[in-house]
Amino acid sequence: MDIFSILTPLSIVLVFTGVFMGIIFGAIPGMTATMAIALFLPLTYALDMVEAIALLIGLYVGGISGGLVPAMLLNIPGTPSSLCTTFDGYPMTQKGQGEKALKIGITASIIGGFFSLTILYFFAPILASIAIEFSSVEKFLVILFALTVIASISKGSLLGGVFSGVLGVYLSLIGMFPDNNTLRLVPPVLEEQLYYGFALLPVLIGLFAIAQIMQEAEEGMKPAAHQNINLSKNKKNKFSLRIFNGQIINTIRSSVIGTFIGMLPGVGGSAASITAYSQTKNFSKNPEKLGTGEPEGIISSESANNGLIGGALIPLLSLGIPGDSTTAVLIGAFLLQGIQVGPLFITTNPELWSGIVSTLIIANILMFLLMFFSIRYMAKIVYIPKYTIYPIIIVMCVVGSYAINNGVMFDVWTLLLFGALGYVFMKIGIQLAPFLIGFILGKQAEKYFIDSLKGSDGSLTVFFTNGPITIILWLMIIGSIAFAIYDNYRTKKTAQEETITKVS
Amino acid sequence: MNDFLTLEFKFSESHTVFPKIVLSILVMLLILIVINQVIQRYKDGKLTDFNFKFFTGNYDKLKFYGTVALLIGYGLTLELLGFLLSSILFMFLIMLLYIGNLKRKAILLSLANSILTSFIIWFVFGQMFDITLP
Structure with a gap:
């Protein structure tokens, strides 16, 4: 296959490093794939584009996959997207089937990864070719759509989510407006420093890494409740591919859900695996067993969360809009290399596009091999104490x-401030x-x-009035707002019912 | 009607148009949130019941304010002492703070981690990849 021809030996080494470090980051509770990519960004300044992407994609795939380790062993999701893995993974560990559970999860991960990759490969160029025709009106509406979708998935209050997004937009406007070269929203003392506004990367790692560490410090850096785990007490009940017999539909359905939820700008994270898990529960032959340690649940959660990766890259590469916080960091990486992602990206950078696709293939295979054969040792990562790792991260x-x-x-002050x-x-x-999504998209929204x-x-x-595409985009915007209001209403209602049943 | 749907601005003022719109949306949202809260509180019958706590109950004051102070101190000393010296100092102190005691083992561990990490970062980033360090 000629798409692999772009890869140099160095870039393969870098994918390997990326996947390995990513798994470690994913496996430590509190560290996410987003943080891993943000921390390794400085290293990519010295690399060329394909090599930089190789490292970052490796980190992305490894980081999302590594989250299943603490989810199954400690009942703590290592990344938000492995939340549902805890439901069935942890009970299996308690039954002494930890190793089997981990291997089921890893296998489901690679299937989900490859499925979403296929969709990315065929779908992103099509979407980009439509988006090439967009004028600034459509581009503005796409961003508006992205912002409404974020609001609709925001946990807790809907208004609060919208407010957070708009606040991000407002802060991104600080600095000079490139149209007429005039500063706005800048205090006179800081005119020189804030000429271009706050830099994206310090804002990003500040919000995710430093804020997290401050919160942990407030709680006193307590070590997570580590249990003594025996990975495979139950020798008779070993992993075999036969577990996947009869789970084919489940695997495919969950991968599809993961990929398509990943495509919605701003969603990502836990939404994909939660949706996939609840659908598996709806279609399961014995739904009451889910949550007590069934392979079915692990398969659905893990194939969905790796399906997310390919899905989230679709809007990033075809529209220039990040699908989740991790791809938001990737935008920063592209910008550092002087490359603008957007509708023109695939046609003007064909070798980079095939580089991304082939890196994803290799990263998925490496992730599988690394985790499948060394999972017993990998599992020890969850025991690294926080007091060693946090100072390094700062x-x-x-x-x-x-x-x-x-x-x-x-x-640096921006980092600490944010x-x-x-x-x-x-x-x-x-x-x-x-x-964050508001902050990233704010300036573009203004320009368009x-x-x-x-x-x-x-x-x-x-x-x-700017043609049929505007009408479609408005329908999508109205649809996402309507869904948000409906969903908000429904969760409120179930929450009320739950408190009522608890009281009675 | 047509006047209402037209937004006229001069080129020299174009930098203030969008921030103004965004700010007014923010204010509108804030008002909505407040109204919503008041209605909710009125329904629950605890309109004047404020018990918002910023910190979690019995939070670790030493570690929290220690972290804040050390972070600011690290920022201040970075350009003064240079990357290596200030990083070693910062990592050593913050690790001791997080371990929470002054036993021999804790001091040795912090010393080893801070010196090793700082040197590796300095070597890999500063020397091998030629990245600008403070």
Whole structure:
């Protein structure tokens, strides 16, 4: 296959390193794939584009997959997307079938990964070729759609989610407006430092890494409740591919759900595996057994969460809109290499596109081999104490922020400032994911909005009358808002019912 | 009607158009949230019942404020002392803080981790890849 021809030996080594480090990050509770990519970004300054992507894709695949280890062994999801893996994985470990559970999860992961990769390969170019025709009106509406979707999945209050997203947009506007080179929203003292606004990377790692560490410090850095685990007490009940007999439909359905939820901009994370798990429960022959240690549940959760990867890359590579917080960091990586992702990306960078696809194939295979044959040793990762790992992470964050613009001390202060802000946000109920997506998309939203108005002499009707695609986009926006209101209403109702049953 | 749907602005003012719109949406959302809260509280009959706590009950004051202080201190000393020295100092102190005692083992462990990590980062990033460090 000629798509592999672009890979150099170095890039294969880097995929391997990426997958390996990613699994470690995914396996340590509290560390996520997002954090792994953000921390390794500085290393990519020195690499060329294909090699940089090789490392980052490896980290992405490894980071998402590694989350299943603590989910099954400690009942703590290593990444948000492995939440549902705990439901059946942990009970299996308690029954002494830990190793079997891990191997089922790993196998389901690679199936989900390959499924979503196939969809990415065929679907992203089609979507991009449609998006090439977009004028600034459609581009603005796509961003608006992305922002409404985030709001609709935000946990807790719907209004709070929307507020968080819009706040992110507002803060992204700080600095100079490139159209007329005029500063706005900048305090006079900081005019020089904030000329281009806050740099994306320090904001990002501040919000995720530093804020997290501050929260852990508040709770006193307690070690997670580690149990003594015997991986396979039950020697008779070993893993074999036969478990997957009769689970084919389940696996495919969960991979499809994972991929398509990953495609929705801003969703990602736990939504995919939760949806897949609840569908598996709906279709299962014996739904009452799910949650007590059934392979069926692990298969659905894990194939969905690896299906997410290919799905989340589709809007990123074809529209330039991140599908989740991890791909948001990837945008930063592309920008660092001077590459603008968007509708033109695949046609103008064909070798990079095939590089991404072949890296994903290799990363999935390596992930499987690494985890399948060394899972007994990998499982020990969850015991690394926090007091060793957190100081290292802080220093890596500082190095990354300082180096991003070749040594700007203000970027380190940005990192610390947004670390503190992220911590306060978590306390007062402003949600980080919508905020971040708003922050990333804010400037583009403004550009397309102003461009549209310039083209129409200031008439706002242009957003409704610009052809059939605008109508479709508006329908999608209205649909996602309607769904959000319905979903919000439903969760409130079930929550009320639950409290009623608890009281009675 | 047509006037309402037209937004006129001069080129020199175009940088203020979008921030103004976003800010007004933010304010509107905030008002909505407040109204929503008041209605909810009125329904539950605890309109004046405020018990929002910023910190979790009996939070670790030493570790929390220690982290904040050390982070700021690290930022201040970075350009003053250079990357290696300030990183070793910072990592050593924050690790001791997190371990939470001053036993021999804790000190040795922190010393080893801080020196080793700082040197590896300095070597890999600064020397091998030629990345600008403070």
